Amino acid sequence: MALTWVAPPYPAEQALHHSLTAVALLALIPLRRHYALPPASLAAVLGFLALHSVAARWMYSYVPYDEWSxxxxxxxxxxVFGWERNHFDRLVHxxxxxxxxxxxxxxxxxxWGLRPLxxxxxxxxxxxxxxxxxELLEWAIAVTTSPEIAEVYNGQQGDVWDAHKDIALACLGALAAAAVMLLRSLREAAAGSASRS
Known part of the structure; x- marks a missing residue:
């Protein structure tokens, strides 16, 4: 996260985006006292925050992935894909x-002792x-700031369905992860019952 602050192109907007990053990192401190995140979980959290930090540096809409590729x-x-908008925000969601x-x-x-399903x-x-x-927080920022700041922060890029697509992509990612977790759980259960036979 610190490296993204070297000569930032949009410092004020980046600070706004990183306010939530700071909250997430601070939340890990008391969580760590009560529940030690397994290494894979901690890596997932930090990986996501790193991706978000890169996106925040360029206000999501201006991440230069075309130049990188x-x-x-x-x-x-x-x-290659015929894109007319910057899709880095979709990747983050x-x-x-x-x-x-x-x-x-x-x-x-x-x-909490919940069973897998x-x-x-x-x-x-x-x-x-x-x-x-x-997305509601983004909407609140949009209606309480100038249209220019709202557009840069929200990064809708003219897509009126941006919030819906962002939520859908996060849900799709969660469902994909859920499918993997359930399959792993079923495999472990089958292996456990086979070893008891």
Missing amino acids: AALAGVRLSD LSYGLCAAPVLVRYLRDR PAVAAGVELVLSTSALY
């Missing part, structure tokens, strides 16, 4: 679901609800 592979991703759902499910199983369902629901809350 052209430098690395000689081709712009937008040309999908990653939120992929990274948050396993952490939440693990926490619900370890701390209820824990996975609750984990997906928590990703869906927190995504919706985040």
Whole structure:
């Protein structure tokens, strides 16, 4: 996160985006006292926050992934896929679901004793609800700031369905992670019953 602050192109907007990053990092401190996140869960949280930090540096809408892919592979991703908008924000929302759902499910199983299916369902629901809350927060910022600041912060890029797509991608990421977790749980249960036979 600190490296993204070297000569930031949008310092005020980046600070606004990083306010939530700071809250998330601070929340890990008391959580760590009561529940030690397993290494994989901690890596998922930190991985997501790193991705968000990169996006926040360029206000999501201006992440230069086309320049990066052209430098690395000689081709712009937008040309390959026919994109007319910057889709880095979509990647971050999908990653939120992929990274948050396993952490939440693990926490619900370890701390609350939920069985696999209820824990996975609750984990997906928590990703869906927190995504919706985040989009409501973006809306509140949009209606309380100037249109220029709102557009830069929200990064809708002219897409009136941006919030809906963001929530859907987070949910899709959570559902994909849920499918993997349920399959793993079924495999473990089958292996356990086979060893008892």
